Amino acid sequence: EVQLLESGGGLVQPGGSLRLSCAASGFTFSNYVVTWVRQAPGKGLEWVSNINQSGDRTHYADSVKGRFTISRDNSMNTLYLQMNSLRAEDTAVYYCARRQTTVNTWGPVDFWGQGTLVTVSP
Amino acid sequence: EIVLTQSPGTLSLSPGERATLSCRASQSVSSNYLAWHQQKPGQAPRLLIYGASNRATGIPDRFSGSGSGTDFTLTISRLEPEDFGVYYCQQYASFPLTFGGGTKVEIK
Numbered sequence: 001e002v003q004l005l006e007s008g009g010g011l012v013q014p015g016g017s018l019r020l021s022c023a024a025s026g027f028t029f030s031n032y033v034v035t036w037v038r039q040a041p042g043k044g045l046e047w048v049s050n051i052n053q054s055g056d057r058t059h060y061a062d063s064v065k066g067r068f069t070i071s072r073d074n075s076m077n078t079l080y081l082q083m084n085s086l087r088a089e090d091t092a093v094y095y096c097a098r099r100q101t102t103v104n105t106w107g108p109v110d111f112w113g114q115g116t117l118v119t120v121s122p
Numbered sequence: 123e124i125v126l127t128q129s130p131g132t133l134s135l136s137p138g139e140r141a142t143l144s145c146r147a148s149q150s151v152s153s154n155y156l157a158w159h160q161q162k163p164g165q166a167p168r169l170l171i172y173g174a175s176n177r178a179t180g181i182p183d184r185f186s187g188s189g190s191g192t193d194f195t196l197t198i199s200r201l202e203p204e205d206f207g208v209y210y211c212q213q214y215a216s217f218p219l220t221f222g223g224g225t226k227v228e229i230k
Binding site: 035037044045046047050059061062095099100106107108109110111112113114115 | 155157159161165166167168169172173178210212214217218219220221222223224
């Protein structure tokens with residue numbers, strides 16, 4: 001059974017830092033592109049960041065570029081999101097998600113974790 | 123950036139009725155790399171449709187997707203009680219990945 005389990009969320013002050021983790025199981029993690037998507041309270045979905053299978057290609061939304069860093073440890077089957085210089089507008093549930101991946105294509109998100117809540121407030 | 127606009131914002135329907143949801147892109151989505159996700163309150167989203175018209179594993183055949191280029195449609199042929207929730211389209215043709223604002227399907 002595919003599982004993505006996020007952790008590391010919580011309350012942090014503006015300007016602070018937090019590191020999210022996502023533990024993957026039930027599939028060969030190193031074969032898949034993975035991504036972070038967030039959802040502010042009562043709002044829609046917003047893509048945050050993406051990393052390829054080996055971890056040497058990353059992409060970021062403009063809203064987090066320069067502040068957030070995505071990384072992965074394939075030996076530990078874990079995805080990370082280091083979040084620095086946090087702002088109130090970063091408050092959201094952060095979902096770890098797997099992307100449908102083949103040799104030649106990066107497909108849609110095909111499996112979502114349950115999410116972890118990050119609250120940025122004084 | 124490809125902006126996705128979903129309509130209507132809310133759809134009020136009864137079980138058994140047909141639901142038609144629209145997703146319009148600001149520019150052509152190459153290779154029809156357009157997906158639909160369903161989200162119920164308090165839950166993570168779930169992939170329904172990818173490649174504009176391909177049902178994901180385990181998705182009932184009352185869900186169907188169509189369209190190409192800039193105009194896409196999700197159709198639920200006969201609404202079941204468990205189908206009520208919010209539906210998002212997503213393009214994965216180019217970065218940044220983008221989502222539509224969602225269509226809420228509610229019980230009339």
